[in-house]
Amino acid sequence: MxxxxxxxxxxxxxxxxxxxxxxxxxxxxxxxxxxxxxxxxxxxxxxxxxxxxxxxxxxxxxxxxxxxxxxxxxxxxxxxxxxxxxxxxxxxxxxxxxxxxxxxxxxxxxxxxxxxxxxxxxxxxxxxxxxxxxxxxxxxxxxxxxxxxxxxxxxxxxxxxxxxxxxxxGGIDVSHLDAQFLRDGGGIDVVAVQEAIRRTWEDNTGPVALWSARRWLSGQVRDEERLGVFLSMWMGIAQSYGGLPPSYARDLTAAMDTIDLDVTCDHPRHPWHTADATVESRYRAVLHLYAPDDHPNTPVPADLASRDLWECPFQYAELARSAKTDLEGWRVMRGGDEEDWEA
Structure with missing residues (x-):
């Protein structure tokens, strides 16, 4: 038988x-x-x-x-x-x-x-x-x-x-990225951060996003760097399609929680939403912001390229909401108890 x-x-x-x-x-x-x-x-x-x-x-x-x-x-x-x-x-x-x-x-x-x-x-x-x-x-x-x-x-x-x-x-050490991303005077080289986060094949999206979040939370971000650091965080979250573990999500969530969501504006559109939802398009948009002479091509139309529109609090709020939705999605997708995702 x-x-x-x-x-x-x-x-x-x-x-x-x-x-x-x-x-x-x-x-x-x-x-x-x-x-x-x-x-x-x-x-x-x-x-x-x-x-x-x-x-x-x-x-x-x-x-x-x-x-x-x-x-x-x-x-x-x-x-x-x-x-x-x-x-x-x-x-x-x-x-x-x-x-x-x-x-x-x-x-x-x-x-x-x-x-x-x-x-x-x-x-x-x-x-x-x-x-x-x-x-x-x-x-x-x-x-x-x-x-x-x-x-x-x-x-x-x-x-x-x-x-x-x-x-x-546990705690993830990303301090080694200081040498890549900090200038001699202590400022942040946003272009270097973007060059790194673009190299998704190196599996570095999470560490770069975490470095950006910790820098943001430390308060060691100059006014002119704020947008670049925020967009680098946002890109790291949006481009981590499979979800990052709690060791990353905790600081990313804390950073997004610093954004005021209760804001309004009269702008019909904001620059970020005119860039195609691709790594390359977003990368080109940010590089043009921080090094326009070296990177003259941008997916953002000229009429939406003003710094005031880029810095609009409502755009920050929109992006923070979408990032927080992604972060919550990771928890649902990857399981664990709620306290596993908390500090």
Whole structure:
């Protein structure tokens, strides 16, 4: 008879495969919270054959999904749940007991395959189905249960979660950007800031926006720099399409909270809204403001290019509102409790 996996485990494979492929069909935070909870409950059964199978399966699954917890879900409680379960399993493993031949531990652990392996390894029926599907012999299957193999997975997953915890919730040091963005007299080189934030391929949008926010909050912004620093913050938020973690969002939110939203004006249009909503167009608009001789081309029409229009408090308010909407969207999109996003 062809071995079959329990129906709920087939559903789990589907749910986790969507998550590790970055196309979840369920709420990832809920699904991964349940996974971590079930893994923690299995710790009580490690002394039984069932519990040993579960230790293998859950360690593999926590390893397969830890990158998503680290990079996509900004939840302190979920990170803590993963760390607790991984530490619990790790405490029961003795890597020195490994007697496997060199090179016999599983290595082809792409995320979707590892999800199938992990779920399959949870039960006898699942193991049989997994072995048949992938033509795995008994020796290869036994390597998944090796203490040395599992300890290595647990160690790597735990290190990834702990490193990400600091990056997502701790203090981010962007002081090294002072050397790039501050002139000798202490003024801000807005053109240099814009050159940096434009290089999105360097994954520097968040750090540049955070540097701008902290400079803004420090009060060390001259009147003529204020607009450039504000637009750099705004661009950093608008161009972080996947959302930045709380370690960035806290200061960005605080900076936007300094803008007075209760203002009006009689202007029919403002300069920023005439620039196309692209990185290049916004970049050209700001560079023309701060270095018009070097950057004569601007997407802003001449009749809207006056500094008074640029500095209109209503434009600041409009942009601050849109930025705050984006910031709130990050919290909804990336999960976590409200206090996870607060200072």
């Amino acid at each position: 062809t071995p079959t996996m329990p129906a709920d485990h087939r559903e789990l494979i589907s749910d986790l495969s969507g998550i590790v492929n970055d196309h979840p069909s369920t709420d990832p935070e809920v699904t991964l919270t349940v996974l971590a909870r079930d893994a923690a409950e299995a710790l009580d059964r490690v002394g039984t054959p069932e519990g040993l199978r579960e230790r293998t399966g859950y360690t593999v699954l926590l390893h397969a999904t830890c990158w998503y917890v680290a990079a996509r879900v900004f939840s302190k409680s979920l990170s803590a749940s993963y760390t607790k379960a991984l530490d619990g399993f790790r405490a029961t493993l003795d890597p020195a007991s490994c007697s496997c031949p060199d090179g016999s531990h599983p290595t082809d652990l792409d995320s979707e395959y590892t999800v199938e392996a992990g779920v399959g390894l949870l039960t006898e029926a699942g193991r049989a189905a997994f072995a048949e599907d992938y033509d795995i012999d008994d020796e290869e299957l036994a390597a998944y249960d090796c203490d040395g193999f599992l300890a290595d997975l647990a160690d790597r997953a735990t290190a990834s979660i702990r490193e990400a915890y600091g990056r997502n919730f």
